[in-house]
Amino acid sequence: MVWLxxxxxxxxxxxxxxxxxxAESTLTPWTxxxxxxxxxxxxxGDRHDLAADxxxxxxxxxFATWCEPCRAEMTALQRFAERTAGKPVxxxxxxxxxxxxxxxxxxxxxxxxxxxxxxxxxxLVKSWQVDALPTTIVLDRTLTPRFVVAGxxxxxxxxxxxxxxxxxxxxxxxxxxxxxxRTRSAIRENDR
Amino acid sequence: xxMHRRGFLQxxxxxxxxxxxxxxxxxxxxxxxxxxxxxxxxxxxxxxxANQAGRxxxxxxxxxxxxDAWFRSLDSxxxxxxKSAALMHDPASGAAFVHAEWSEGESAPVVEVTSRISTRDRxxxxxxxxxxxxxDAERKRYTAGTELIPVDGIVKQTADKxxxxxxxxxxxxxxxxxxxxxNTFRDxxxxxxxxxxxxxxxxxxxxxxxCADLNALFVGLARASGLPAxxxxxxxxxxxxxxxxxLGANADIITxxxxxxxxxxxxxYGWMAMDPADVRKVVLEEPPGNLPxxxxxxxxxxxxxxxxxxxxxxxxNMAGDIALPGSSxxxxxxxxxxxxxxxxxxxxxxxxxxxxxxxxxxxxxx
Numbered sequence: 001m002v003w004l005x006x007x008x009x010x011x012x013x014x015x016x017x018x019x020x021x022x023a024e025s026t027l028t029p030w031t032x033x034x035x036x037x038x039x040x041x042x043x044x045g046d047r048h049d050l051a052a053d054x055x056x057x058x059x060x061x062x063f064a065t066w067c068e069p070c071r072a073e074m075t076a077l078q079r080f081a082e083r084t085a086g087k088p089v090x091x092x093x094x095x096x097x098x099x100x101x102x103x104x105x106x107x108x109x110x111x112x113x114x115x116x117x118x119x120x121x122x123x124l125v126k127s128w129q130v131d132a133l134p135t136t137i138v139l140d141r142t143l144t145p146r147f148v149v150a151g152x153x154x155x156x157x158x159x160x161x162x163x164x165x166x167x168x169x170x171x172x173x174x175x176x177x178x179x180x181x182r183t184r185s186a187i188r189e190n191d192r
Numbered sequence: 193x194x195m196h197r198r199g200f201l202q203x204x205x206x207x208x209x210x211x212x213x214x215x216x217x218x219x220x221x222x223x224x225x226x227x228x229x230x231x232x233x234x235x236x237x238x239x240x241x242a243n244q245a246g247r248x249x250x251x252x253x254x255x256x257x258x259x260d261a262w263f264r265s266l267d268s269x270x271x272x273x274x275k276s277a278a279l280m281h282d283p284a285s286g287a288a289f290v291h292a293e294w295s296e297g298e299s300a301p302v303v304e305v306t307s308r309i310s311t312r313d314r315x316x317x318x319x320x321x322x323x324x325x326x327x328d329a330e331r332k333r334y335t336a337g338t339e340l341i342p343v344d345g346i347v348k349q350t351a352d353k354x355x356x357x358x359x360x361x362x363x364x365x366x367x368x369x370x371x372x373x374x375n376t377f378r379d380x381x382x383x384x385x386x387x388x389x390x391x392x393x394x395x396x397x398x399x400x401x402x403c404a405d406l407n408a409l410f411v412g413l414a415r416a417s418g419l420p421a422x423x424x425x426x427x428x429x430x431x432x433x434x435x436x437x438x439l440g441a442n443a444d445i446i447t448x449x450x451x452x453x454x455x456x457x458x459x460x461y462g463w464m465a466m467d468p469a470d471v472r473k474v475v476l477e478e479p480p481g482n483l484p485x486x487x488x489x490x491x492x493x494x495x496x497x498x499x500x501x502x503x504x505x506x507x508x509n510m511a512g513d514i515a516l517p518g519s520s521x522x523x524x525x526x527x528x529x530x531x532x533x534x535x536x537x538x539x540x541x542x543x544x545x546x547x548x549x550x551x552x553x554x555x556x557x558x
Contacts, residue, residue, distance in 0.1 A: 066383040097387070099521075100537040121522035132396040150396075 025151035027163060030137070035145055038124050040094065043103055043116040048092070050143060056090040057167040058139040062119075062130050064096050065106040069152035070134045078112045080155035088141065088168045091115070096133060097122045140167050223434045223492040225313035225502040227261060232556040233311065233429045235446075235506060238304040239530055239549045246535025248294045251516050252305045253527045254279070256288035257424065257507035259463075262314035265307075265507075272303035285511030287527055291518065307506075308556070311429075315500035316464050318362070324462030326420055334420035334457065338512050340387070340525055341408055343416040346394045351416035361419060361458045365466070368413045369498050372468035375399055376406045378476040384542040385450055388423075388525060404526065406469035407454040420457035421466075422510050425528040427451060429553040430504040436489065438477035439470055440504050447544045447551045450528045451505060467497040506553075 039049045050058070061077060063070035074093070081091050091114035095103045100118060107116060119125055128137070131150075138147040146167065154160070237252050255265035265288075270277055274292035281288050294301045326334075337343040354371045358364040379400035386405035390412045393399055399409070407423055414421035428449040432440035441449040454466040474493040475483050483490050508528060515523045516531060521538045524531060529541035530549045539547050 066381075068381060099540045102540040102543065131392045132398070 025149055025153050027138070027147045027149050027153070027159070030145040030148050032129070032145075035128050035137070037143065038127075040117040040119060040124065043095075043100065043107065043118060048115055048117055050092075053090045053092075053139075054143055055141050056088045057141055057164055058143065059089070059091045059136055060139065061091065061093045061134065061136045062096055062125060063093060063134045064098055065102055066098070067133045071110075073134055073152040073155070074110065074112065076153075076155040077114075080160060081112065081114050083161065084164060085113075087164070089164055092117055094119050094124065096125050096130075138163070138167070223436065223489075223496045224315075225434070225496065225500050226315045227312055230264075230310045230312045231430070231503060232266075232558075233309050233506065233553055234556055235307045235309070235427070235429060235551065235553045236304060237307075237530060237549060237551045239302065239532065239547070241301045241532055241534075241539070241547065244301070244532075244534035244536070244539075246296055248296075248298070248301055248532065248534045249518055250274075250290075250292045250301075250303060250530060250532040251519075251527070252290045252292070252303065252530045253425075253508045254288045254290060254305060254307050255309050255426075255506055256281070256286055256509050257426075259507075262312055262503060263507050264310040266309055268305060268307040270303060270305040273298065273301065274303060277303060280517060282509075282511050282514050282527075285509060285514070287509030287511035287514060289527060291516075293518065309429075309506050311503040311506065313500070313503045314465050316461055318461070318499060321458075321460030322462065324457075324460055326457050326459075331420050331457075334422050335415045335418060337412075337415065340389050340391075340512070341412040341415070342391050343412060345391060347391055347412050348416040350394055351413040354413060355417045362461075364417050364419055365414065365456045365458060365464070366498065368410060368417065368419075369466060369468050371413075372406060372410050373471045373494055376401070376409065376468070376472060378402060378406070378469070378472040380476065385452060385528065403452045403469040403473075404528075406472060407452055407467065410454050410456075410466055410468055414456050422455055423452050423512070423526070424455065424507050424510050425450075425452045425526045426505050426507040427528070427551065427553075428504060429506050430555060432502055432504055434502060436474060436493070437479060438473050439493075439502065441553060444552050444554060445550060446553045447549065449551075452526070452528060453501060453505070453507075464499050465497070465501045466499075467501055470497055470501075 037050045039047060042048045063074065065071070077091060077093070093112070093114060094117045096119050103116065103118065134152055136149045136153060137145055140146050147163065239250055239252065241248060241250065254268040257263050258265055268279065268290065270290050272292050273294070275295045277290060277292040279288060280291045290303070290305050292303045335343070351368070355364045355367050358367050376399040379402065382400070382402045382405065385403045386401040388404040388408035390409045393401065393405060393409060411421040411423050427446055428441040428451050429446060430440060431442050455463045456466055457463050471490065471494045474490050475485070478489050512526055513523050514527050519533055521533055530547070531541050532539045532547065541547065544550070
């Protein structure tokens with residue numbers, strides 16, 4: 001018993017720091033390089049090619065219906081979609097690894113106006129190295145990844161609108177959509 | 193894949209601290225499964241699929257595990273109005289299932305599969321290692337990574353930390369088992385048995401889930417440590433004779449009683465029963481619920497489920513990443529639930545009431 005408890009205590013102490021801390025759900029600048037474009041089936045039955053969204057800022061939002069924070073965030077994302085209607089912004093909500101039927105039932109009870117895509121075999125989350133749900137990756141108008149939020153995010157906060165405003169004002173891929181320092185500052189201000 | 197839950201570290205810390213408390217006296221060693229008489233069970237899985245147009249198929253798992261010491265898959269028979277129904281095996285793993293396909297226009301597709309098994313308790317005497325060995329091919333198979341259970345990266349790093357200082361295979365297995373019990377938690381909101389994406393669990397620090405998560409984590413950490421290990425997918429078929437309400441099927445209908453367990457192979461001892469996920473189930477669910485680690489029932493389960501388990505459970509198979517023949521959908525991570533697919537896609541196997549299917553079990557007493 002003594003050796004067991006000793007070993008147990010030692011391993012817990014040694015390993016706990018190795019585990020990732022739960023992510024702060026804030027937008028952080030993307031630092032991991034380019035992502036491979038995708039083409040996925042949509043819940044509507046169509047096929048959606050990311051390349052078709054060039055010219056828009058794109059929120060690529062990964063979720064699952066079983067994920068409790070995802071469900072709450074989906075309603076905020078819908079409000080965000082309504083606020084940004086008419087602007088060059090596309091929201092793509094990508095369900096991960098669930099059967100179509102379940103996703104269809106979920107959105108029948110909670111309709112949204114943006115596209116629902118299906119990563120049935122998890123190939124996209126593996127390719128994009130998305131480890132947890134929900135996760136949102138924000139692409140600029142050239143489809144270059146600019147921000148990521150790992151965890152549920154408050155899409156009602158003004159910083160979200162400002163971030164999208166800045167991204168959608170960008171005209172050229174040669175010109176950064178906004179200075180990272182300014183973005184981080186703006187978001188932190190709103191997080192208080 | 194896991195979901196964020198900010199409360200994890202606090203919860204984990206509390207459990208870990210509780211685990212350090214002195215244990216109270218156990219309930220007179222009440223939880224002591226040991227190989228004695230075999231018990232026979234009949235399990236019936238009935239699918240009645242409604243509202244499906246076009247081509248309809250179903251895949252119903254049947255028991256295919258045969259282990260001399262604790263489990264025998266006997267026969268499986270079926271009745272159906274399908275145009276074809278056959279017993280099939282996954283070529284990679286040997287996992288067995290009945291594959292049925294109905295004619296288009298069948299108004300009331302139904303299939304009923306009846307399986308018989310023999311099972312009994314298992315336990316290993318840690319004081320008396322034998323001479324069990326594993327072939328090189330089996331050792332390679334059961335230390336390899338899979339799609340959801342990688343054995344490199346953060347899994348390997350975590351395993352190395354957990355087993356640092358452990359000098360024997362037994363010490364390694366013990367360290368990993370205790371770490372799982374201390375650091376994970378059963379999340380009642382997890383659908384089904386969980387998804388088993390262990391790298392995501394470790395990367396996010398969210399170590400909540402159910403058996404397919406927690407025991408898969410054991411398997412991955414063990415494999416990453418060089419210990420052969422495997423998951424076994426099954427379903428509880430009877431109440432616990434040891435008084436654990438949370439560790440048994442407490443009614444004839446067992447539709448939602450799926451449970452997967454784990455094994456590790458230790459040279460000399462052979463395959464050993466491992467079920468740290470069920471320790472966490474006792475913590476969460478054993479009445480009155482949310483038991484402290486020092487509770488006698490938790491302590492008993494923790495002690496027992498390293499090397500033993502009760503034979504009130506049916507083992508379907510040990511297969512992962514199974515391609516369903518004839519399906520146009522993705523592979524299934526494991527085959528523990530009936531599956532079906534119509535022209536509109538795959539049905540939700542975790543939604544038995546709408547699917548729909550019912551699984552019943554009864555003990556056959558001579």
